Amino acid sequence: MIFNGLEFSLMKKEDISVLIPVMKRAFDDDARLFFQKTAGGPPGYDDGSFLEKWGVDSNAVSYRINLGERAIGAIILFIDDKQKHGFLGNLFIDSELIGKGYGYTAWCFVEHRYPQIAVWETETPAVSYRNHHFYINKCGFHVVAVEGGIDRYKAQFKLKKEICEKMT
Template sequence: MNIKFGKMTEKDITSLVKIMKRAFDYDSQIHLGKETGGPPGYDDGTFLSKWGLDKKATSYCIYLNDVLIGGTILWINDSNENFLGSLFIDPDYEDKGIGTRIWSEIEDMYPNTRAWSTETPIFSHRNHNFYVNKCGFHVIRIENPKDLEEGSFILRKVIS
């Protein structure tokens, strides 16, 4: 499994949107029974253009054996309290241990990190399993716990 990271650029947005749309739509289909769903702009490039190309973000295209399979948006801070803004891979590559390997490599890329934080939709049980059971995050708070579509789990992983 040869995973590589390449700096996300404007020319990558079109390809990444297709992957992001498939990933978020798949999650909405299996957890909500809806054909489509994701954060605003996930399906037209505005999400990735706004956040992935933000000058303060550290964003990567993710390749497996030289095939683009996903992307990630990280917020690396001087305090070494970092934030995972987004991590997505094409559904064809899910449930194969690739995401766990990607996360491990991200952690290795930022060895001075004291803690990682992220959030994920309350409805996405697969994401909960990934972040908590595979990556070692802990749920520290639940936002809007009664709202299946707007609620989210706030997660944190302290690095020892």
């Protein structure tokens, strides 16, 4: 599916090897910027096991994101149609392309593709200020809770977005 210049295709096992370096760059960039580490991310972010577990082998709906022929990221969603609820499990864009609107385009694709979802939730580290700007200022999420104590390196922001019903 093409949406605003990006291609979204359902993630397959064969996509993992192409997405590993993209995911590694994205998370390592955050680790340097916000955690004062040279590398870091969720377990398995750098060997493909994260993408295999959550993007391919889970009950998630996952997409590889391409700009032309180039894989630039992925998005992992957990959709509950009965409850009209969605959880954004993961969204990453290659760190070389941050700030060019591709993450926002990916989120707009999600809302366009899943108009039946009334409530979206996600979470992000409390220290990841760039993520806060993206989710809150760009995508319209609100912080609904902070979990994990007062240590900003361990705390997580819980975010929620309620979609208003469209007037016809």
